[in-house]
Amino acid sequence: MPARPLPWRLTPLAAALLFASPLFAAEPLELQPQVITANPLGSQALASPSTVLSGDDLTFQQKGSLGETLNKQPGVSSSYFGPGASRPIIRGQDGDRIRILRNGVGALDASSLSYDHAVPLDPVNVERVEIVRGPAALLYGGSAIGGVVNTFDNRIPTEAIDGIHGAGELRYGGADTTRSSAGKLEAGNGQFALHVDASSREFNDLKIPGYAKTGRERADDDGDAKKHRLANSDGRQDGGAVGSSYTWDDGYAGLSYSHYDSNYGSPAEDDVRIRMQQDHYAFASEIRNLDGPFSSVKFDAGYTDYEHREIEGGETGTTFKNKGYEARVEARHQPLGPLNGVIGAQVSRNEFSALGEEAFVPQTDTNVGALFILEELQATERLLLTLGGRLEHTTVDPDAKGKERFAEADRSSSFTAGSLSSGAVYTLTPVWSVAATLGYTERAPTFYELYANGAHVATGTYEVGDAGLSKEKAVSSDLALRFDNGIHKGSVGVFYSHFSNYIGLLSTGRTLNDEGEQDADGMPEYAYSGVRARFSGIEAKDRWELGENAYGKFALELSGDYTRAKNLDTGEDLPRIAPLRLNSGLVWSLDRWQARLDVEHASSQHRVPDNESSTDGYTTLGANVGYNFDVGRSKWLAFVNAENLTDQTVRYASSILRDIAPAQGRSIQVGLRTTF
Template identity: 85%
Template sequence: MSLSAHHPSRSLLWRLSPLSAALLIATQAHAVELPQQVITANPLGSTELAAPTTVVEGDSLTLAQKGSLGETLNNQPGVSSSYFGPGASRPVIRGLDGDRIRILRNGVGALDASSLSYDHAVPLDPVNVERIEIVRGPAALLYGGNAIGGVINSFDNRIPTEAIEGIHGAGELRYGGADTTRSSAGKLEAGNGTFALHLDANSRQFNDLKIPGYARSRHAPESEDGNGKKGRLGNSDGRQDGGAIGGSYTWDDGYAGLSYSNYDSNYGSPAEQDVRIRMKQDHYAFASELRNLQGPFSSLKFNAGYTDYEHREIEGGETGTTFKNKGYEARVEARHLPIGPLEGVVGAQFNRNEFSALGEEAFVPKTDTNSGALFILEELQATDRLKLSLGGRLEHTVVDPDGKGNERFAQADKSSSFTAGSLSSGAVYTLTPVWSLAATLGYTERAPTFYELYANGAHVATGTYEVGNAKLSKEKAVSSDLALRFDNGVHKGSVGVFYSHFSNYIGLLGTGRTLNDEGEEDLSGHPEYTYSGVRARFTGIEAQDRWTLGENAYGKFALELSGDYTRAKNLDNGQDLPRIAPLRLNSGLLWELDRWQARLDVQHAASQGRVPDNESGTDGYTTLGASAGYRFDIGSSQWLAFVKGENLTNQTVRYASSILRDIAPAAGRSVEVGLRTTF
């Protein structure tokens, strides 16, 4: 946990996350201790979830932390990054990105524009996050069609969910890295056992990223700026600032609380050397839970959030486009009393967002989107060894555009409505005390978003021309997972395969044409990308193992191994889909002795040649990383001083999952130092 001074008790775990997928919160684990069993934190209190899940917290989150969410999670199994330089990146799960991945805060969505375009950052600094849950595979049943590819759920305790006694706090300082990060953050929590208060603040500044050689690859088109400055990724510097205040009233059978948070950033777009993005977001949240109720429902949980988001794309010092997004999300969940062998939850969710893009360079029209949904999840312990789950969701969405008379948005002349349904089933079968099988099968539908329907114009920050299709129908997929899990005290991990078949996959696909700002073919213009519905297939494999090597006079040792591979095919033309990460293999050797801890990491990514005919592939790479930390106490406070190095052999790294792979490589050799305290 990056800035954690408070841990929930194990008996209260399920209270913390509304039907979210995954985890056991433990006290902060040391570097080499075998992690505890990941369980679901949903209100049903299951001990294991059928869907593949990952939890990042404690020292692992501290050492993985970057300035963006996508880069922080980039090396988790099945998760890659949409990398747009150090200022912006979103997580990509199994090749699915954008509005197929739901990013949540404490179980509720916070509106932004990050799914609209790769240059739009997620307005969240991971330094404020205590833990992150990752659900790989469809989670639309719980959180809507926009979770057809998975969920990223972060927790920050800005609304304390249980009583706090006294004063607790945390702080962190960082310096270094390939972008010369200067970061500071702090948190304070106080309470008298009934009322609880939370305060946090953070600030981060970073320079242009250091890279090996020149930014542009041999596949990159010619640029008026030439190859740029050797050893630096131009216009990739920026800053991020944020803070929050929250409080709650707690009692034996529940809590209720409010919070306010602010995020403000300014960063450059490596795609265009004179374009910068200025972003700000205000977010208000409410959360409450009532437990031990009498009647048909034993507990009720409420979550709601309102967001006011704006960012401006500034070209040559002048604002070209201003994006605004205002709206709310609210959900209620009710756990019913057991009905025979069945335990379950029913719920409802409501969303509204008002999006507008203002300015001559706006490429999407003003649009209001409203949706409402009902869902149910039931669980059955069929036998001592077999646990089953089954659920459904019905969601209705209305997308109402207003082209404001702009000829480019002639398609945006009437509203569109979609009714999407999802069904999901899961099973966990215990073979032996060591081995178990987990399987899921689901059908999910997703309504197309306003930009997939109505986009039409040049997007200067990404250097592309994007075209939507108002005739798009719902995205539909049948997906399944099968995993073999093991835990014998020495080895803990899993090997799994997944399969998804889309009868209508809405992809942002390159056409091979280049268009000028007026939409006319021009060899010196922007590459055209269209939102197109095609049949598609995603398949892959994921594996991970944590091997406790043993303990002797020289310390405790462990080895972490993981790998993932995804294939994605456009079944309409037989070509591969774009921006899919290649085969990736990770290994980490961990050591701990008394107050010292260290690890050595080797990461390998194969070359990616499975790309559409009109796109370029990427070369493979192998990187070396290392980190070390020392724990010490000063009075009643606990401290961790650490140093970490990444890409120590200074390899050129280009992510196949990035639309900027040919003009924006990842960081070169870097060393960062940090100091963290909790009290």
């Protein structure tokens, strides 16, 4: 009988890296605590609410998409478009208001253009994720008006590497029968460092409890109602990178190249698939301990060539291309008494085109140039103040290429946006502190908000832009009480944002055919509109150390968030806002064992516009267990991860597909990870 093949689809490089001599490897690296890099001044204190995900926490929460990986973090929900695509939503704000970075620099894609467009990144390659909520625009631009998600992969090593180190991971199972493998190898002689990684992931159609469509959708559907599987939700992801750097006592400089390739189905349409490819080149350098007016200078740059094709019935309907660059420089000046600060500049250009008869956006070139400053003042022993500003100029230059539907894309648009942000952290006692931010942010509308006009086959909607849109403007604030007494560590805070002009993708209530004509049997029309809006809510988290005895060490983690978003022009609620969510996790560890039991509750969401559907609440149960062991000098973790054990029907209020594409049903996945 021939040998059965492994359930994993291993690339040769991933397999080689996974099993690359761990028995004889050097001692593992001991990682030092790091500050949030959203504050380039290196201070441990950050006024904006922030979350860091790394290590075992990142391993257990890892999914195939970035949005689903971060979905359980306070204030973060998912735009969920099946297992192939999802993007993080922060405090109800999505799309181009959330800046997704790689090692501090943006990589061009089309994920903010549409919910079916995946972020071309496999979380398995990420070592650390930072989430900064609130007005972070002073460093990263108007497209960070809702927050920043920064991922780190060390593809350009920033610290000296001596010897050979690496990591590998295998996974199998889950509601989509994931088969994934990944490996990483890093080597150096104390000055020159090399990084190589590769990953591969395949997944089947997602298992779901009950019907894919809601009862109302089934009643309106003439076809067969599908049950227990989310049709056309299977796919694959492959990626890899090589990078190197030269390090010295006072800095580093390096280059990297990465490639990403995926093919996944759109649950909105049974015969539509998306084929995506991205090539990304990066350069990064930092020089520290300089004489003169600046003590350090940091430079990052990246060039991206991105393409994806929407394939309908085996034929390519639309091809999206986006290529361009982004570069930024930050210079930290010498202390001026108690004042420390950074000044910087950023430039970017992206050339976007949508080719094909079904293209719903015109070819567009976008150029951005910006200057920014961030200053930090230790006003007293207890009070830390920050003040920052950014001036950004954007030019959007469309080309209709003779297509009548883009008749309004006949001239370029330019916008000059200014942003200011202030923050304070005041230490009340060694246990308690208060953090507050206040910011004014402006964002230039994107090319698709200005010029979209046409049917978007992959989402089953007709999208219409408005060439007359003006800048998005918001005043935002946060106030949080933080605590850490050794037993309890966490925070509770409130936030508020008022938009004098919020650009939302809002349903018009009409249905149109492919030609944009009103048709009762057509697709729903969504239009980009500028309205006054208000976002407000609360976030809280606490880790409670319950104690340690002969049976192990116990802790209880609690978190919750609630967001309200209102269209002040109509008095209606804004669409796709996550409801009240509460999470509790009982954590246990003993010697080499660790385990966790989670209960997640989401309330029903009935605060929706009149022409949008509501969602029911749900409560899910999850658990994971891991065992750590050593083989020679290598460290291993074997784990089992289970989710939605009670097989509840989960429909995310934040998903545009909530009525036809529920989240996963009962899921059990096993995995093995090694570091050496």
